[in-house]
Amino acid sequence: MGKWQSVGREGDLAEGEMKEIRIGARSTALYWIEGQYHATDNVCTHAFAHLTDGLLEGAIIKRPLHGGRFD
Numbered sequence: 001m002g003k004w005q006s007v008g009r010e011g012d013l014a015e016g017e018m019k020e021i022r023i024g025a026r027s028t029a030l031y032w033i034e035g036q037y038h039a040t041d042n043v044c045t046h047a048f049a050h051l052t053d054g055l056l057e058g059a060i061i062k063r064p065l066h067g068g069r070f071d
Contacts, residue, residue: 005023007021007023007030008021008030013030013031013032013037014032015032015033015034015035016032016033016056016057016058017031017032017056018030018031018032018051018052018056018061019052020042020050020052021039021042026041027041027042027043027050028040028041028042029041029042029050029051029052029061031056031061033056033058033059034059040070044063044065044068044070046063046065046066046068047065047066049063049064049065050064051063051064051070059071
């Protein structure tokens with residue numbers, strides 16, 4: 001069973017902000033959207049790019065390459 005790892009403090013992210021979290025070798029994206037934290041893999045499924053290098057508009061992540069979007 002895994003162990004809990006601190007990734008920051010509540011309030012570190014403002015509304016609509018995201019940041020990369022490193023847990024071991026894994027890159028995870030952490031988002032603050034409409035008063036809730038969300039997390040996804042940080043690597044785009046289409047081609048290697050970090051989602052946190054893109055833009056977050058509402059709950060839509062605009063990918064930095066090719067303009068792909070994730071909700």
